[in-house]
Amino acid sequence: MSKPFIEVAAGLILRPDGWLLLAERPAGKPWSGWWELPGGKIEAGETVLQALTRELKEELDIDVTDATPWVTYTHEYPKNIVRLAFCRVTGWNGEPAGIEGQRLAWVDPHKPITVGTLLPATEPPLRWLRLPDRYLITSIGHTSNLPGFLEQLDNALQSGIKLVQFREPAWANEAGLEEVKEGFRQVLQHCHDGGARCLLNSVHPESWRAQADGVHWRACDAQAQETPPSPAKGLVGVSAHTSEDLAAARRLNADFAVLGHVLETPSHPDQPGMGWARFAQLAEEASLPVFAIGGQSMQTLNAARQYGAHGIAGMRYLLAG
C-alpha cells in the first residue's frame, strides 16, 4: 500500500536580527517533543500562504503581514511522505504565543541548534537559511582587468557580499593557465580577507578545487556526473536552466542552484529571459534553494523572493553594490 502524502506549509519566522522561531510539537500529536517550524497541513482549496497564515494564527496567535514562498521540499518518513512548502515570514502583528501549550524558542540559525531535536525534515531548511542572499560571479575577462576588479570586489565585500564564484571561461581561453590561476589565488585571498567564501567554477582545472571553498558546476558538467564525486569539500552550487538541470543538482546533493537567466542580461544579449512565471514554476520543483540570475540587482531582490528565490546572483550589478 502506498504511503499517505501530506502537504504542509511551514514558516521560517525571521526577526529583523535574523533569529528564527522554533516550536516544540505538543503532546498528543505525532512526533510530540520534537522541534519544528510552526505551520501545519494545507486544507483543500487553500493556497500555501493562506494555509500558513491560518496555521500561524491558530498556533501562535500572530497575524502574518509579510511572507514569501521559499523552498518546497519532499521528505519520506517511515509512515508517510510529507511535502513541505517552507515560507519566509518577515512581517507579522502580535507576539508569538504557544496557543497549543507548545514551547517556543528564538534561535540564531547561524549557530548549532541546542534547544532540542529537530524533526528530520526541518534540518535542511535551517542549513539553507545560512546561505547568503547575494552570490557574486566574477567577470574579469583579461589579465589587465584584474587590479580594477579586485578594487571593486573589495567594495562589494565591504557592502556585505559573502559568497563569490570564480568563473572565467573567456579569460581562460585567451590567457595562460598560470596567469588565470594567479588571478584565482588573488580573488580567493581578497574574499577570505573580506570574510567571504569563494567557489570555483567547474570550467577550471579540478586540481585548483582544493584551495576553493567549494565547487560550482556548469549545467553541462552537472548533467555529466552520474553520482556525486567523492565527498565534496565545502559548498556545492549548480547552474540550471531547465528541470533536468535541477534534477542533476539534486543528484549532486547541491546546496543550491542558480536558475536563469530570468530577465534580459548583457551577458546573453541574444537570448530572451525565462521570465518570473517560469522561474517560479522551476523554483517550486527544485527542492533546494535557488538564486535568480539574469538582470538581477538589489532592486530585484524583493521581486525574486516573491517568486520563490532564496536570493540573487550576478556579475555587474552585484559588483557595483
Ligand SMILES: Nc1nc2c([nH]c(=O)n2[C@H]2C[C@H](O)[C@@H](COP(=O)(O)OP(=O)(O)OP(=O)(O)O)O2)c(=O)[nH]1
Ligand atoms: N509544521 C511543520 N511540520 C513539519 C515540519 N517538519 C516535518 O517533518 N513536518 C511534518 C510533521 C507532520 O507529519 C506534518 C505536519 O503536520 P501537523 O500534524 O503539524 O499538521 P496540523 O498542525 O495541521 O495538525 P493536525 O491539525 O492535523 O493535528 O509535517 C516542520 O518543520 N514544521
